Amino acid sequence: MFKKIKWLVHVTLRHAILGLRIKFLNLVFGMNIHPSARISLKAKLDFTNPKGINIGEGTYIAFGAILLTHDMSRNLTKSIKIGKNCFIGGNAIILPGVTIGDSCVVGSGSVVTKSVASNTIVGGNPAKVIKTDIKTKALGILVENDG
Numbered sequence: 001m002f003k004k005i006k007w008l009v010h011v012t013l014r015h016a017i018l019g020l021r022i023k024f025l026n027l028v029f030g031m032n033i034h035p036s037a038r039i040s041l042k043a044k045l046d047f048t049n050p051k052g053i054n055i056g057e058g059t060y061i062a063f064g065a066i067l068l069t070h071d072m073s074r075n076l077t078k079s080i081k082i083g084k085n086c087f088i089g090g091n092a093i094i095l096p097g098v099t100i101g102d103s104c105v106v107g108s109g110s111v112v113t114k115s116v117a118s119n120t121i122v123g124g125n126p127a128k129v130i131k132t133d134i135k136t137k138a139l140g141i142l143v144e145n146d147g
Contacts, residue, residue, distance in 0.1 A: 017041075025050070034059070034084075038139060046070060052079035056102065058138035059084065064091040071096050083118065087140020103136040 018038055025031045029050035033039070034057035042063040045053055052069035055061070065088045070077045078097035082088065086100055089108035094100070099115040106112055107123025107130070116122050121131040135143040 031055075036138070037061070040065070043067070049077045049079070052077070052096075054079060054081040056082060056084040056086070058140075059086040059088070060139040061088045062090040062092070062108070065089070066091075066093045068094065069096050085136045085138055085140055087136065089123075103134065103140075105134070105136065105140055105142065 019035065021041070022033045022035060022037060022039065025045070026033055029047065031045070031050050032054040034055060036057045037055045037059045039061040040063040043061045044066045046067055046069040049069035053067055059082055061067070067080055069080055076096055080094055080096065081099045083100055083102035083104065085102060086104045088094065088106045089110065091108055092106045092110045092112065094112045098112050100106065100112070101116055101118030101120065103119045104116050105121040106116070106127065107121070109125070110123050110127040111125040112122065112127045116127070119132060119134050120129055121134055122128060123130050137143055
């Protein structure tokens with residue numbers, strides 16, 4: 001019983017902290033992150049061009065993921081957009097100017113150099129399409145087709 005209460009407090013507290021962080025990023029840095037999105041505390045967001053980060057509702061950004069909105073070697077500053085109900089895997093890198101459509105999954109360790117169409121799974125370096133016509137629900141959880 002004590003373990004269940006401890007777990008419930010841990011999860012509730014963690015979600016509260018993640019929600020406050022999103023409010024802080026939106027208010028202080030001008031990012032556009034939907035309140036229902038979840039971003040790991042270990043994900044790295046680009047503060048060189050923070051207004052260029054746009055994340056849709058129900059999206060989850062895992063630990064170690066890097067969202068870049070600038071490239072110093074090319075003197076480039078471009079916004080990135082991640083749609084609704086996406087999952088960005090651990091240690092994935094999203095480069096400047098990339099748009100990821102709704103209901104997408106980006107595999108762990110992927111380097112996304114080009115925009116990704118909605119309802120797609122991508123993976124690899126550079127990221128390539130693995131599967132299309134997928135469906136996801138909140139936090140990018142895959143919905144398996146019965147049939």
